[in-house]
Amino acid sequence: MPDYSLGLKCKLCGKLYPKSPINFCTEDFGPLEVTYDYAAIKQNVSREKITARPRGMWRYREFLPIEGEPAVGPQVGGTPLIKADRLAKELGVQKLWIKNDAVNFPTLSFKDRVVSVALSKAVEFGYKTVGCASTGNLANSVAANAAQAGLEAYIFVPSDLEKAKILGTSVYGANVIGVTGTYDEVNRLCTQVAFKYNWGFVNINLRPFYAEGSKTMGYEIAEDLGWRVPQHVVVPMAGGSLIGKIHKAFNELYDTGLIDTPVTTKMYGAQATGCNPITDCVKSSRDRHKPVRKPNTICKSLAIGDPADGIFSAKLIKDTGGWAEDVSDDEIVECMLLLARTEGVFAETAGGTTLAVARKLIEQGRIPRDEEIVICVTGNGLKTQDCVAEAVERHEVIKPSLDAFDAVYTGAPAGEAVLV
């Protein structure tokens, strides 16, 4: 299959660059983005052609910047869009869906989407060693997908990350380097390492290709709604890339004739108050975000103090007529439990953040109660169990007898004979 991507373009000055492992403009340090021949894509895609393919992100192959077939992650994506009626009732809204990337394959977060594109591109460019700077989920995904592709992986993370996210990286045989610093310090170090050793870092020199993988969440939402886009989408933000790519996906679907009406979706960004550079930028009407030097939140996956796409995501949110909010750690935990209790979805802290922000925006009247809302859940609760451990009710432990259970069930005072 042909590669419809044309090259890279600076998001600030528009200067064009060939397809190569670079991520910033040499004129103004602006980030680079992949450009495509949309006229050619339009001639070659149709709803029928796409839906005849296996479910998964690669059914949108024409919109992704690789040559031939994907070398990495052929089974990624195709996660459920859940009609969340019980949660809708609790929030007092009428039409609500959860896009559930907590069950993405293979590492239970939306990062598998970006990594499959980045590592497919890394193989194309001939890299044998790959890496990333990560707040956790990306680490898991690069490690697993690199293992499957037979690539050597060096994964750099802040050393205070959740245990499950470190273990869920080391288990794949990756070289894990814990760094005593913030994500931004880890990222700076990785830029130096990528340059010195000439490795393919998915979110540094491969970032323009990597970021395109996030668009597939948007295509899937539209397809599962019956080839149309929702009125409101709430998205978690760390680097601020995903939110813009979902919106870019909606516009691409319209531009290539796959959806019929122009996109008027309002985009809403979610962060934790303990690390809120982008939501603060939106709420205070600043042109550019003020970096958060020392993030302090249980939502470590979103704790990027100086987001690469901060300025662009804040602008996008305002341009679409959306808004951004941040929430406390208590609200994050409360909403992790709310989502689990109403919809049977155990999301990580980023999911709790996104739901808590959606609830706040609904209460503020910014998201109308009678319009269509999609909440993006991007990571799995099994990786951040410690955060809810205190908040869930302690379970009963009984002796293996019916009397013992009867006492618990009826609330009758239990004697020592029945309780352990």
Ligand SMILES: Cc1ncc(COP(=O)(O)O)c(C=O)c1O
């Ligand atoms: C679970 C989860 N959700 C959302 C995001 C945010 O994505 P972005 O950095 O594209 O804003 C991340 C980033 O690490 C994440 O781990």
Ligand SMILES: [Zn+2]
């Ligand atoms: Zn430029």
